[in-house]
Amino acid sequence: MNDMRDLYQQLILDHNKSPRNKGPLENSTSRAVGHNPLCGDRIEVALRLDGDMIADIKFEGSGCAISQASASMMTTVLKGFSTGRAQELFEKFHAMLTGDGGDMEQLGKLAALADVYKFPARVKCAMLPWRTLEASLDSQPAMISTE
Amino acid sequence: MIDHPVALDPARIRPDFPALAMQVHGHPLAYLDNAATTQKPNQVLEVVDDYYRHSNANVHRAIYELGTRATEAYEGARQKAADFIGADSRSIIFTRGTTEAINLVAYAWGRKELHPGDEVLLTEIEHHSNLVPWQLAVKDTGATLRHIPLGADQSLDLTNLDDLLSSRTRLVALGHQSNALGNVNPVAQIIRRAREVGALVLLDGAQAAPHFPIDVSALDCDFYALSGHKMLGPTGVGLLYGRRDLLESMDPFMGGGEMISSVTLDSAEWNEVPWKFEAGTPNIAQAIGLGAAVDYLTALGMDRVRQTIDDLSAYAAEVLGALPGVTLYGDAATRSGALSFNMEGVHPHDMAQFLDGVGIAVRAGHHCAQPLMERLGVSATTRASFQIYNTREEIDRLGVAVREAAAFMLGV
């Protein structure tokens, strides 16, 4: 049970139950769909870029608590970021999930997902929204898969 | 009065399975993922170990004593497996498992016998291993796939079977029992109708063989596939039963040693059936282990195995079905062995994670049946599946933990 509270921190349960920025985004400039075939999770990330700045970001889709909370937290953090800073944060987040430690301070509330690295089967779930984001920032919008 | 076989006593069975004594995250392991693979009894582990210690040699080739022992044990296992499903040993091909057995038919029979306009009839609830090989085969041959649909009661809907079956149908291939829903399919009825249009029948017995007695001649099927690891045996071995005349007329699946009788630089003549289909050094130890698993199950009696698993499955449906927010899947009339469910508001992945935290091993996902999940309108389910060593106490623990998982995840 203690393990469970490490993985499912209160913040994660909260974002899962009441996801932020979930729904269709009007006037999006780029979007991508991410899919985790193993568990059937499917997430769509939509962005409105203002020049190089993420003016708005929303997500849709269904999945486990880890992927839903990760998507929700990602959208709250990234609004107002430049795409370059978003890419930097992606790297830091990825480093945290693969147990490379990294710069937890800069990750702010995303650090709530830090213990996911102890559950290797779930790393993909937490990464799914971020990989989808990365695909949406790519010039060619794509369908990505975590497999 | 119907005489029910007596269910087995888990207290007598469990000591045979060393893995069941493990603790996981500080809790006794409750292994409820038997549809994925089963645990192995000492009787199997010892035979495999003993083979490597005292009989290890390649089969069918060595003149010396060890080679004779290995060959006798390997062919003895073939005989045991044949007896287990009511077949002649010459119609049993050892494969890596069900997947390879079905692929063998899809290549060696399908690529030769299927032509444009021909049809292969499957169902909407097949394991991917009885779907994808046929998708590949019809792509290569120009034949067409059709599917028996799932009805509203979550059993196969045979209403339009007469339209689905015709003189164009060359093969009907379906699961004897569904790994995702637990349904035992009405194969007798389907086989009878398939015969009327002259179609062959392949049964995927991966879930049925560990669960109830199988008699391929009474079933009147042409091919039957199963996996050793799902019936208390080792991984890496399974078998294909095929009707002898069909096996004789099929070309080999793979080329190599063992499957030939004579070879020149330009051509080869095939060995006799079934060795024609066993190219290369087989999984000898695993096949012998499968023979030991068959001995183990046969000694217990497959009627009693079935009764035990049916009782546990019915009890699990009762326990989980009584929980608010739980949906059970599958056809309640025939479902056994595997029980798929979902708890409202809790994703199956989170459910399985939570259950692991209290030592309960279940499966979450699409169970290699994505079209079925789509049909059910879910992305995944949680599945508990049972074997003779499971207990009612484990199912009680499952019920408590499923309720706790909902309380934890939803904060109520």
Ligand SMILES: Cc1ncc(COP(=O)(O)O)c(C=O)c1O
């Ligand atoms: C119904 C069914 N068919 C086929 C398979 C494939 O078996 P294997 O992976 O042993 O080849 C399985 C097991 O996952 C199954 O449950």
